[in-house]
Amino acid sequence: MSAPVQNPQHGPIIGPGHTFRSVTDKISAVVLSRQPVAWFIGFGISFLLANLLLVSIANLLFRGIGIWGVNIPVGWGFDIINFVWWIGIGHAGTLISAILLLFRQEWRTSINRFAEAMTLFAVACAGLYPVLHLGRPWLAYWLFPIPNTMGIWPNFRSPLMWDVFAVSTYATVSMLFWFVGLIPDLATLRDRSQSRVGKVIYGTLAMGWRGAAKHWHRYETAYLLLAGLSTPLVVSVHTIVSFDFAVGVIPGWHATIFPPYFVAGAVFAGFAMVLTLSIPLRKLYGLEDFITQRHLNNMARVMLATGMVVAYGYLMEIFMAWYSGNTFESFMVLNRFFGPYWPLYWLLIVCNIGAPQFLWFKRVRANPLALFVVAMFVNVGMWLERFVIIVVSLSRDFLPSSWGIYHGTFWDWSTFIGTMGLFMSLLFLFIRFLPMISIFEMRTLVPEAEVKEDLV
């Protein structure tokens, strides 16, 4: 048996000693055998929090949006902050699955399934907010261009309108991509499931996959096409989300740098979340062989790179405020530095610029615990970034007479924490019922899959 696939510079992307069988056994066992106690505890807590979300939504629909802290001038608060935050988190999934696939980055294999699932669930959480933040959520369908007898169309000039298309396209393509990638593994589970119910459900979802060469051929084509489709979405979604702000006139919003800066921020946040979730999971399910140090190292590098782009964005905002000579812009910057929300701004700088600097050090990148801490900082920092952009800018705009202060209420927090509960619940269910690492793709990484010259 030859040595495992290995890049001498970066360490292995799969642990030593694995065969087709061991990979399949190991990953499918997570689904097909009994879950550890930690799963039940984790899912239980998450499910409770998801119920908090239901209570919050029911209360919101019953009493009105006034239960939140939004006011005039701060018309958007936790709702849009969380929307952008969740959408940002969703970015890593597509990036890993589509762009890294096209670039033939094999190391993506063990984390792509998982990152895609995370994307879907994050987009589901994000998708709740644009509906819930409406004064009249039951009319949300008016944002879609549905032909109607009154001949009223949405306003195609509005970035919120573009958001509808961007996010729904993104959700659809991500879903397809994820599902198509799952098909061979669903077939594996169908074959290995002991229970009748499992066989039927996995069998239905596997859509008759028999592993024929024709299947594989079509699968590869479809998967590649979907990857090509998804690639522009990585850039487009957050670009359009950034238009929500950049198109506005409010100082702190009205900036041309927003699209690239938002995209970089989204990838930054997405990788931070992948790290946040994968580090505990690989430990819990003993998957260190599949999600290796090399994976963690690579993800940390992406975070560092995108984090620097984000830092550049922050600096440019400050520079432009000075360079433009616009009093409103320079006040906006000073207000971030020293205004009523100054601690949040500086905390944001610490989290998003300060913390990632540790990733320059190999020792930090090699230490899962340290990486986890940095990732948590980035998760918080990216939330704060949206808080600063949305709330701090709105709270003090042009006329000081209408300046105000915003703070989240109980229901703001409960909705936010509730979506985290929903996200985690979905994730736990995903771990429980679907292979969180692509089995068939992992199999291509083991030494047996190497095409051996002498056999030909």
Add this chain to the structure above:
Amino acid sequence: MSHTQDPTAESPTRLDWNTVRERLQQHTGRTYWRSLDELADSENFQSFLHAEFPQEASILSAVGRRQFLQLMGASMALAGLSACTRQPEEKIVPYVKAPEQIVPGEPLYFASAMPTPGGALGVLVESHMGRPTKVEGNPDHPTSLGATDVFTQASILDLYDPDRSQVVRSVDEIRPWASFVESFRGAVEAQRANQGRGLRILTETVTSPTLAEQLRQILTLFPEAKWHQYEPCNQDAALGASVQCFGEAVHTAYHFDKADVVVSLGGDFLAGPNAVRATKDFTRRRRPSEQDKLNRLYVVEPTPTLTGAIADHRLPLRQSDMEAFAHALGAAAGLPLTSPSIMAPHQPWIAAVAADLRKSGGRSIVIAGPEQPAAVHVVAHHLNHALGNVGTTVTYTESLDTSQTGHLNSLRNLVVEMDAGNVAVLVILGGNPVYTTPADLKFVDSLKKVALRVHLSGYDDETSRLCNWHIPAAHYLESWSDVRSQDGTISIIQPLIAPLYSGKTAHEVLALLTDPAERPSHDIVKDHWKVRHPGPDFDHFWRRILHDGSVPDTAFPTKSLTPNADALRALAAPGASSSLDLLIRADSHVFDGRYANNGWLQELPKPMTKLTWDNTALIAPATAERLGLQSQDVVELKLQDRSVRAPVWVLPGQAPDTVTVHLGYGRTRAGRVGNGAGFNAYLLQASGFPWNATGLEVHKTGEQQLLACTQDHSSMEGRDIIRTLTLDEYEHGHEGQEKHEEMSLYPAYPSEGYAWAMSIDLSACVGCNACTIACQAENNIPIVGREQVGKGREMHWIRVDRYFEGDVDNPSTHHQPVPCMQCENAPCEVVCPVNATVHSSEGLNDMVYNRCVGTKYCSNNCPYKVRRFNFFKWNDTETESLKLQRNPDVTVRSYGVMEKCTYCVQRINYRRIQAKKEDRKIRDGEIVTACQQVCPADAIVFGSLHDPKSRVSELREDKRNYALLEELNTRPRTTYLAALRNPNPELGGKGKA
């Protein structure tokens, strides 16, 4: 949410006054600032952090629910938001005989008059299908000339207030009116035998000639009976001074339109219930015109007022120094007075004012406020005489106040007699003496000694509670009566609707004393006028005075009087005080407490503090620093044995060592809106001199109370928001106010039809808030309550911004009304995803409520923040009476939709229909928006820009014209005219003292 907070839970950073001063000194040039917190750069962050953590949505708590009920009670709504619910079945019955004049959908206007404390305002009332919906000024009435004020606008809500008293009550029992009549007649018969020795009638200032005549008849029938008058905001000091000067109580009328120089000694003549005409006259001289030169106003006052805010020179002075100031000014102007030494620091100021007064050559006014002691009034009378003002700018007429000895004396006499057991029957017609009498009179104890106490009142209030009988009074919009305004002009009050709650008028109650049979007030009033105007043409006369809204030639004739020099000689040398002064003033909105249950008035931000729903103890920054106090700290105010607890509000411009409290709050039986708002300042009042006192003690309690302030959130530095020019700069050009070029990628709108636009003259605007409340009445705008205002969710479509400029101890104050700018390049329109806010061909930025889904994006993107959002269902759709109040031409908004100023599009369309029917264009000036119509300063002009001759087009050509934030290229259709100030060159500067 608890009203008073545990101080440990939230303690905003303390303000460092030295920092404030230093920061101000560092600034060069014109700097505006809004809040002291901001100046000191102190942080609201602690409160933010605190509130970040769940305080729990307060609506769920018990207090919140009560508040919610209050809102329900006082705001407005419509029955028709029934997208998903079934309408209840109703029978629709057509008129068998259609009432005369009523055309469905067409409003009718009736002339009437609103009785004000001590006067009246001539009004035209809009009536839709028999229900009055809006009160406007009567252009033909000398008190109004078409404008009104906040009280008049809000009176329509009082009419429909579900908390108004609805039944006759005897102690705790609801009784029929007949039962009262029987019981009352019995008591009166007993009095008839002894000539009415035990009969007393207590009224407020009687302004109705018919009522005065009825009282005269009663006093003839019952020679031993007595009539007392008491009104808390009376003219005792002014009338007392006129007795000293002229030997008789006379009313002093000021003609501001003729005055070049006005000096106010603590006189806030631009505020209060009888200020419409004064504002109209005064502001006529605040804008440049070809006939008149700009007037100049000097104000010396202990507490900031609207009059002080518009002054060219303002001197904050302690109340205890006001007399000394009057002496010093008198001496400087040539009166035989000596200038007290304590006025030495102000001598250059005083000399400049005196010189200006003398230069004006009989075209000046020296006015003393009703809260000033008689001595100040005496000096003012003599100054006006010496300056030759009497007969031109100042005239004397008969006074409406017939109390002779003054209201407090009249009340004191009544208390003495009640204590002595001489009073068997006390009839209280209006007023609320249990609440409004100074605390030291112990009116309640005395009242209880009276056997039969009858109270006629619109609300079952504090006084009603302590009376044997409470009779619900009819609102002035449901009564027949007559009333005299301060200049003497009589108007007939005619009802617009039958009493909603079987209210009675004072005429009907008094008629029980004189007439064997009950008589409706219509007959009583008409019979009175039949006597006054006998002859065959009475019917014609009656119809004419009803139609015109005033009786011709009833204004009081001018009296020619010369002040008695002895009065001046008799003045004692003014003293000084080293302790804290307490000032008690009527509130700018709830006045003496009579309007406490009016949600519109409660939620109207007070002009100087922008506070709503509460009264406060106002103190100067320097005093706050010395006492270690901050805004919202609760203190105990102690004056001799009387004390109240009050939240502090630090107000720049307040005189040092002076605490101002306002009346009208702390009501216990006002109704659901007024109860529990603020503290009762009457508890500090002494009957000796009710307005001012010295020797106040202030004790910290360590507690804090959250106050709902609509605007004092932040500061402004260097932004070009309110432009102010001195007369000199205006006439000779000025620098630094560049014009921004207007650019657009879109083609220009075709210039046909109309292009609606508004011009707001900041020279004329006094900041009285009348526009805000007129808009509220016209556009069915709900109120939201203290808590929601505190969260920044007030709904006013036009707000009045207030900015301070300069020195923290004596800042210049600027007011700016801000409605929707109706931008041609509206940032709100682009961003709405559902096309709910769109541009009309005439330039209106239309809001389509039905289409709005409530993203709030439009509000976020509005640079002027004039959009308002229904965060909850604010409108009361349950209360029957409130359904009647609404303007049927304006949609009532439900929850989740955005709303904003529409330029009164319903009024535009009404006129458009009329013009189309007559096949003509809409004439300039034909469309009058609600804010424009109410404005007593005529600061707002509306019209079409496509008509080059329209007034608004002409004003746009004025060099004072500018657009707010025009550098954003929003191209607002609402533009401003820069404020003009006319400071005395000898005093230099930008108009500060």
